[in-house]
Amino acid sequence: MVMARSSHGAPQRFRTKRWLAATRSGSAPPAGRTEPPHRYVSGKRLARAKVLLIQDDRSLVEIALALGFSSQANFTRAFKLATGLAPGQFRNGSGSRQRDL
Numbered sequence: 001m002v003m004a005r006s007s008h009g010a011p012q013r014f015r016t017k018r019w020l021a022a023t024r025s026g027s028a029p030p031a032g033r034t035e036p037p038h039r040y041v042s043g044k045r046l047a048r049a050k051v052l053l054i055q056d057d058r059s060l061v062e063i064a065l066a067l068g069f070s071s072q073a074n075f076t077r078a079f080k081l082a083t084g085l086a087p088g089q090f091r092n093g094s095g096s097r098q099r100d101l
Helices: 017-024 037-055 060-066 072-083 087-092
Strands: 003-005 011-013
Touching: 037 060, 037 072, 037 087, 060 072, 060 087, 072 087
Parallel strands: none
Antiparallel strands: 003 011
16 A cells, blocks of 8 residues: 655555445545455445344345355355354344344
8 A cells, every 4th residue: 555644744545446446335434544445345245244134034145145255155254253153143143132233
């Protein structure tokens, strides 16, 4: 990533074309966000997954493919890494824990 100096001397990060493309598809990230674009997009996809798991009765494979994961296994791995629960456990878990989106 290319770094530059702002007018007051603090480093600024230039946004890449991928970053800009990712923000056009949904709401723009807050000013000053420094997380990599891939992590931002992954977070958005997993947040959407939580909603679908609670509100939709599609299978895990259908949800994984709808969110752009290449397989249910990749979806499950990413979801468990982010939340500590497998998608099926999240869906079937206690109501109070599920509502913590």
